[in-house]
Amino acid sequence: xxxxxxxxxxxxxxxxxxxxxxxxTFPVVLGLTLLSYxxxxxxxxxxxxxxxxxxxxxxxAEGYSDPLxxxxxxxxxxxxxxxxxxxxxxxxxxxxELGNDDVDGLHHDEDRHR
Amino acid sequence: xNGFIHLPILPVVLPLLAGIVxxxxxxxxxxxxxxxxxxxxxxxxxxxxxxxxxxxxxxxxVYALGNWVAxxxxxxxxxxxxxxxxxxxxxxxxxxxLYALRGSDTQGRHFHVLFQLQLFGLNGAFLxxxxxxxxxxxxxxxxxxxxxxxxxxxxxxxxxxxHYVVINLVGSTLFLFAVGTLYGVTGTLNxxxxxxxxxxxxPENLPLVQSAGLLLFAVFALKAALLPLYLWLPAAYTHTxxxxxxxxxxxxKVGAYSILRVASLMFGDAAGPVANLxxxxxxxxxxxxxxxxxxxxxxxxxxxxxAAYLVVASIGTLLLSFGLGTVxxxxxxxxxxxxxxxxAAALFLLAxxxxxxxxxxxxxxxxxxxxxxxxxxxxxxxxxxxxITGLPPLAGFLGxxxxxxxxxxxxxxxxxxxxxxxxxxxxxxxxxRSGSLLFYRTHGTPEPDSQTAPTTAALTPxxxxxxxxxxxxxxxxxxxxxxxxxxxxxxxxxxxxEAVLGRTAP
Numbered sequence: 001x002x003x004x005x006x007x008x009x010x011x012x013x014x015x016x017x018x019x020x021x022x023x024x025t026f027p028v029v030l031g032l033t034l035l036s037y038x039x040x041x042x043x044x045x046x047x048x049x050x051x052x053x054x055x056x057x058x059x060x061a062e063g064y065s066d067p068l069x070x071x072x073x074x075x076x077x078x079x080x081x082x083x084x085x086x087x088x089x090x091x092x093x094x095x096x097e098l099g100n101d102d103v104d105g106l107h108h109d110e111d112r113h114r
Numbered sequence: 115x116n117g118f119i120h121l122p123i124l125p126v127v128l129p130l131l132a133g134i135v136x137x138x139x140x141x142x143x144x145x146x147x148x149x150x151x152x153x154x155x156x157x158x159x160x161x162x163x164x165x166x167x168x169x170x171x172x173x174x175x176v177y178a179l180g181n182w183v184a185x186x187x188x189x190x191x192x193x194x195x196x197x198x199x200x201x202x203x204x205x206x207x208x209x210x211x212l213y214a215l216r217g218s219d220t221q222g223r224h225f226h227v228l229f230q231l232q233l234f235g236l237n238g239a240f241l242x243x244x245x246x247x248x249x250x251x252x253x254x255x256x257x258x259x260x261x262x263x264x265x266x267x268x269x270x271x272x273x274x275x276x277h278y279v280v281i282n283l284v285g286s287t288l289f290l291f292a293v294g295t296l297y298g299v300t301g302t303l304n305x306x307x308x309x310x311x312x313x314x315x316x317p318e319n320l321p322l323v324q325s326a327g328l329l330l331f332a333v334f335a336l337k338a339a340l341l342p343l344y345l346w347l348p349a350a351y352t353h354t355x356x357x358x359x360x361x362x363x364x365x366x367k368v369g370a371y372s373i374l375r376v377a378s379l380m381f382g383d384a385a386g387p388v389a390n391l392x393x394x395x396x397x398x399x400x401x402x403x404x405x406x407x408x409x410x411x412x413x414x415x416x417x418x419x420x421a422a423y424l425v426v427a428s429i430g431t432l433l434l435s436f437g438l439g440t441v442x443x444x445x446x447x448x449x450x451x452x453x454x455x456x457x458a459a460a461l462f463l464l465a466x467x468x469x470x471x472x473x474x475x476x477x478x479x480x481x482x483x484x485x486x487x488x489x490x491x492x493x494x495x496x497x498x499x500x501x502i503t504g505l506p507p508l509a510g511f512l513g514x515x516x517x518x519x520x521x522x523x524x525x526x527x528x529x530x531x532x533x534x535x536x537x538x539x540x541x542x543x544x545x546x547r548s549g550s551l552l553f554y555r556t557h558g559t560p561e562p563d564s565q566t567a568p569t570t571a572a573l574t575p576x577x578x579x580x581x582x583x584x585x586x587x588x589x590x591x592x593x594x595x596x597x598x599x600x601x602x603x604x605x606x607x608x609x610x611x612e613a614v615l616g617r618t619a620p
Contacts (some may be wrong), residue, residue: 007461020280035283035284043293043294046295072297075246079286083257087279094276
């Protein structure tokens, strides 16, 4: 289980980094999204992987699952959701202002002759 | 004293409430919005002064949100450093807003809402004593800064804004990875509790904690624009509107503040296996930042760009003093911090006034027609340039002098002295060249249609910021002794830990 989760986080992060380094805005946005998925999963398992344990401490229970990472991940999801929405709007705005979807907006005629 | 219990939360709540009220009043008259925004910003000044007075005798006010005691709840902590940063922010914000009121707040929508939320994020980041809460406040101030940076729109602004947003989103992801790792290892997020737990890191967890600590450092270095993570700054600061660039002079200092806070509290001398984790990186990188920032100042093609590179160079000086890690050097940095913030802000505002007076050439370094009001602008430029390059008699010189004096005992002394003095000289030459190009080497016929003479309203904020610098110079004695006390308090984190956790740390 640990190996699988680690692999998933690793692949998501690697994919996210690769896409975030692309030259056009849409893959970059996707890359940021993948990165935020990876980090949310990472935060979540920082409370350790456990199955069938109670969420709060009881005297009789063997162990308990840590509720704090779930609160953290909820906050992180909300923030990354808002940020993704913002960056999509910004990418669309850049597309219309710069006339192309290059991250540097370099292929515009004005820039080429500068 | 009872009324003072809730004082530490006020600098956070006040801008938030003002932002919400302004959002509700977005369709009302502009003067009403401006009045509320100005009032809320002005109110931060006496608030910060009160907190500063409370903290100045060494008290560390701890405010437990919802009365959940640390380390279970989130705490706000007012110590000397936090109060110092609050006051710097409040004073800067007043003058940046004053400049915005003369028109740049009408170029787009919701300027005042974003401005107040920016202050909300900044004040929260300075006050919080919880690492995850610091992340949340970072996100708040970044989200507001995205809006402010893009305020008014335009091609260059959107292009620079896209880079700024994307790199900061990647930075936020790294921040979460670092916070997650620290939580996974120590089981806490309270900074004081983390300091206690990190000092007892068992050897098998050491690599994890070290990588998390360095990851945190990388994130803060990104916000502070430390080499090699400063490349986003010049474009972003050059293309945004002047009052926003002026306010952003404090943004890089948030990164510097976080580095100082984390390095002194969590990775300080007393941190056992992780002691001085960041120190090996900080001073050399800061020296390199100072050199490259100054080269950028020399190579700039417009005054705004030059001001942006001066911000990079000032971060180099600031983090160099934090990186040397002695009481004297940190005190020098803390004395230099408000000075460099105000001076950079004044230069951004002045550059805007100059570019309006030059018409179509704006602030590009090409010789053009003479400016209307050149005497006043030139005089102010002279004083601002003196302040920002650290020439005597202004506070920048005193700050750099304190740094050089503190570096004598350091093994890096040769490097610090040669780099700080050489970059100071190069910066001075670059600004002298810009000044002579803008004000003396004039030719061509004036364009009365596009050239507007600077108004008193535009120059008042610049003069106000210069007066603050003058104040720092005149009252250098009390200010520097406050800075020294702050540095001493920071380098003895035991007191902070006891204040937050309410018990003697083991």
